[in-house]
Amino acid sequence: xxxxxxxxxxxxxxxxxxxxxxxxxxxxxxxxxxxxxxxxxxxxxxxxxxxxxxxxxxxxxxxxxxxxxxxxxxxxxxxxxxxxxxxxxxxxxxxxxxxxxxxxxxxxxx
Amino acid sequence: xxxxxxxxxxxxxxxxxxxxxxxxxxxxxxxxxxxxxxxxxxxxxxxxxxxxxxxxxxxxxxxxxxxxxxxxxxxxxxxxxxxxxxxxxxxxxxxxxxxxxxxxxxxxxx
DNA sequence: TTTGTATGTCGCAAACATACGAATAAACTA
DNA sequence: TAGTTTATTCGTATGTTTGCGACATACAAA
Numbered sequence: 001x002x003x004x005x006x007x008x009x010x011x012x013x014x015x016x017x018x019x020x021x022x023x024x025x026x027x028x029x030x031x032x033x034x035x036x037x038x039x040x041x042x043x044x045x046x047x048x049x050x051x052x053x054x055x056x057x058x059x060x061x062x063x064x065x066x067x068x069x070x071x072x073x074x075x076x077x078x079x080x081x082x083x084x085x086x087x088x089x090x091x092x093x094x095x096x097x098x099x100x101x102x103x104x105x106x107x108x109x110x
Numbered sequence: 111x112x113x114x115x116x117x118x119x120x121x122x123x124x125x126x127x128x129x130x131x132x133x134x135x136x137x138x139x140x141x142x143x144x145x146x147x148x149x150x151x152x153x154x155x156x157x158x159x160x161x162x163x164x165x166x167x168x169x170x171x172x173x174x175x176x177x178x179x180x181x182x183x184x185x186x187x188x189x190x191x192x193x194x195x196x197x198x199x200x201x202x203x204x205x206x207x208x209x210x211x212x213x214x215x216x217x218x219x220x
Numbered sequence: 221t222t223t224g225t226a227t228g229t230c231g232c233a234a235a236c237a238t239a240c241g242a243a244t245a246a247a248c249t250a
Numbered sequence: 251t252a253g254t255t256t257a258t259t260c261g262t263a264t265g266t267t268t269g270c271g272a273c274a275t276a277c278a279a280a
Contacts, residue, residue, distance in 0.1 A: 007160040008135035022129035025118035
């Protein structure tokens with residue numbers, strides 16, 4: 001995060017950080033895959049995306065750092081799954097943001 | 111957008127693009143300010159953020175490019191307001207994403 | 221016309237993001 | 251043990267984002 005971002009409220013920083021995680025289609029695709037339980041295995045995730053394994057691995061690590069997914073070693077494979085608590089937190093934060101936008105919206109400068 | 115992103119579905123690209131717009135606290139702050147109608151004037155927006163005018167202007171242009179806000183000249187001032195249609199679109203896309211995450215979430219790899 | 225105020229653009233620097241081949245590690249299999 | 255498979259990290263190339271000072275533009279008022 002750029003230093004200047006720290007000068008905004010924690011709420012804004014949280015939402016911005018989550019939005020940044022969602023700002024690449026591969027990461028959204030991984031979340032959706034896992035929510036549909038089509039697969040949990042790292043290799044299968046990589047196979048379903050138009051990216052190299054190394055790149056998919058990087059995206060997986062980013063999702064892990066954000067707490068949205070967890071990985072577990074199972075033999076030579078690694079099974080990934082959503083972290084229910086943090087996914088719930090994501091949903092709550094996004095919902096709150098959307099709800100706030102239900103304000104008037106009737107600005108006279110249009 | 112990186113070239114590889116084009117190989118994902120349009121839905122994923124749309125959501126990722128919107129998330130990218132929201133991935134900086136200044137841009138979220140601007141949207142929230144406008145939704146509360148605390149002000150529409152460019153200068154007041156800049157005054158309420160811990161960033162220089164030049165930088166705020168850049169964020170305003172990004173929001174404009176994304177279609178989320180509109181600007182209108184009024185004397186020496188420029189009044190900004192949310193674009194209701196595209197804000198509604200943003201809300202719909204985010205809501206759909208959240209709803210999809212209401213899937214099972216009971217992955218056995220945890 | 222000159223001065224001041226408001227806004228936006230340009231150009232640069234620093235930091236960050238994306239992508240992948242190659243190297244590495246860890247765990248099965250023969 | 252040697253070889254194979256799977257997953258990750260390393261190093262590197264390339265492009266993008268963020269931030270701001272300095273400049274440009276546009277209007278208003280003196």
